[in-house]
Amino acid sequence: MQIWAIANQKGGVGKTTSTLCLARGLAESGQRVLLIDLDPHASMTRAFNVPRHPVPSGTHELFSVGAPGLDTLARTTPIERLRLLAAQPGLATLERRSATQPGLGMALQRALAGVTQLYDYTLLDCPPTLGLLMVNALAAADCLVVPTQTDPLALHGLADMLRTAEMVETSRRRPLARFVLPTLFDKRTTLGAQSLELLHGLYAGRVWPDAVPMDARLRDARAIAANSPLSGAGADAYQQALDWLLAQPPATTPQSRAA
Ligand SMILES: Nc1ncnc2c1ncn2[C@@H]1O[C@H](COP(=O)(O)OP(=O)(O)OP(=O)(O)O)[C@@H](O)[C@H]1O
Numbered sequence: 001m002q003i004w005a006i007a008n009q010k011g012g013v014g015k016t017t018s019t020l021c022l023a024r025g026l027a028e029s030g031q032r033v034l035l036i037d038l039d040p041h042a043s044m045t046r047a048f049n050v051p052r053h054p055v056p057s058g059t060h061e062l063f064s065v066g067a068p069g070l071d072t073l074a075r076t077t078p079i080e081r082l083r084l085l086a087a088q089p090g091l092a093t094l095e096r097r098s099a100t101q102p103g104l105g106m107a108l109q110r111a112l113a114g115v116t117q118l119y120d121y122t123l124l125d126c127p128p129t130l131g132l133l134m135v136n137a138l139a140a141a142d143c144l145v146v147p148t149q150t151d152p153l154a155l156h157g158l159a160d161m162l163r164t165a166e167m168v169e170t171s172r173r174r175p176l177a178r179f180v181l182p183t184l185f186d187k188r189t190t191l192g193a194q195s196l197e198l199l200h201g202l203y204a205g206r207v208w209p210d211a212v213p214m215d216a217r218l219r220d221a222r223a224i225a226a227n228s229p230l231s232g233a234g235a236d237a238y239q240q241a242l243d244w245l246l247a248q249p250p251a252t253t254p255q256s257r258a259a
């Protein structure tokens, strides 16, 4: 099983949209996919219309002693081969517990170790904050995909995110492949094109050569999570980005030292 974390410390850069589109693409190509919503705001969970009352079981349970196994917590979705672990608002309070409960940073990795035979891919939709949930995702992941809005300010967020990934890689002593996925690209502005050029200059080889364009058909996450055909420039771009990610060689040495 391959574990991909889709993360960026900056908000609104297309993390949830990217996670959904990549997960759909993988499931539609025959892979068994587990989606884990790690964001207390639960945008992904809402996209799948999971009722909020009573509070659904899901990601929060992974951090509790004696909780049921991960696979019994995962729910089916309208998309074949795609299962979801729902997020709950209570995830936001975990940060406080982490000070008194040692080992909480590895909870996700431990839970995923029990389902390696059941899924081909696990995709982690991360919250836009560097805290316990993001640390769990980076500790567990084989690959980090950083969606990055193509505007100059967003590039600062990207640098922060890649620095964090480098620190995690050093401390866990296992390579973490990292890729940049340019999103929300507005081809009408020169700023978009300049940001893209800058991205390629700074992170050559790790940036998907194209960019996901702004596309109104990607605005409603519920439409992506439904079992209706996806079409349009945005959906096509995500399919190409997925093909590119799948063609990248796995990291065998830590990138922080290899760079
Ligand atoms: N390519 C696109 N074209 C048009 N709208 C998009 C595109 N990608 C994402 N959006 C919209 O932009 C907004 C932010 O996207 P998304 O929720 O995926 O970002 P996020 O990084 O997960 O945000 P957060 O940090 O709040 O979790 C959403 O309203 C989404 O529908």
Ligand SMILES: [Mg+2]
Residues within 6 Å of the ligand: 015, 016, 017, 039, 043, 126
């Ligand atoms: Mg999100």
